[in-house]
Amino acid sequence: MPRRRRSENEVEAVRNQILDEALNLFVEAGWQGFSMRKLGARLGIAAKTVYNYFASQDELYLGLLTRGFHSLGQALAKAAEPHTNPFERLDALIDAYVTFAFDNTHLYGLMFTWHVPKYDDYVGTAMENTARVELETALDSLRLTATTIAACTGTPPARDDLYxxxxxxxTQLHGYIAGIHNHLIDYMHPDPASLKERMITRIKNSVVHEILALNPTAAREQPTLQ
Incomplete structure (x- = not known):
């Protein structure tokens, strides 16, 4: 009797299970130590079964990144959506980014910190289109942030100023987050956790200062950032 084909939801569930375990293996073994055989063993399935869902390590890795950036984008959009004041939207975006980074330490590291292949490494290869999807998904969050900052200025800023x-x-947010994740700040301060609120508030205030330098009249729209 032929085996029943999995539904789309079942296939997606298996793909997500594979991606979840792949992240754990990347954390433990790194890019060079990762293999589909090791991943299959951790999942209790043959490597060829993993290949039924992902054609290569690169496709799996890019799928993991794309899923991560999609989740980040959703978190940012959800945080910004209730706010009509652009400064409040920006405040919410920053908080959502920081929350994502600390709630998804290993995924954030893979997305932003680790020495792993980037889009340019796939240009001219069979994976270029897949890598382009991952890159565009990542840039969606940048575009949302840039659009919000532009709205804060009240007048369209020059592209160079905006970016x-x-x-x-x-870079300010990532520098602080990376310092916490890799424990370097542990050597610089006796209580790194106590720095969080003060550090994020300073970063928020610095970006508001940059915005107001472009258009001082935008201060009329600025609430007190938390």
Whole structure:
């Protein structure tokens, strides 16, 4: 009797299970130590079964990144949606980004910190289109943040100014988050956890300062950031 074909929901559930375990293996073994055979063994299935869902390690890795950036984008959009004031939206976006980073330590590391292949490594290969999907999914969060910052200025800023502020905001947040994740701040401060509220507030205030430098009249729309 032929085996029943899995439904789309069942296939997606298996793919997600594979991705979840793949992240654990990436954490333990790194990119170089990862293999589909090891992943199959951890899942209790043959490597060829894993290949039924992901054609290669690269496809699986890009699928994991795409899922992660999609989740981040959803979290940011959900946080921003209730707010009509652009400064309040920006405040909510920053809080949501920080929450995602600390709730998904290993996934965040894979997305932003670890030395793993990037889009340019796939250009000209069979995986270029898949890598492009991952890159565009990642950039959606950047675009949402940039659009929100532009709304805060009250007038359309120059593209260079807009992306300078956006990139500066990300580098400040990421620098602090990475320092917590890799425990380097443990060597610099006796109680790193106590820095969080003060650090994030300072970062928020610095980006508001940059926005107001472009258009001081935007201060009329600015609430007190928490």
């Amino acid at each position: 300078f502020i956006t990139v500066r905001l990300w």
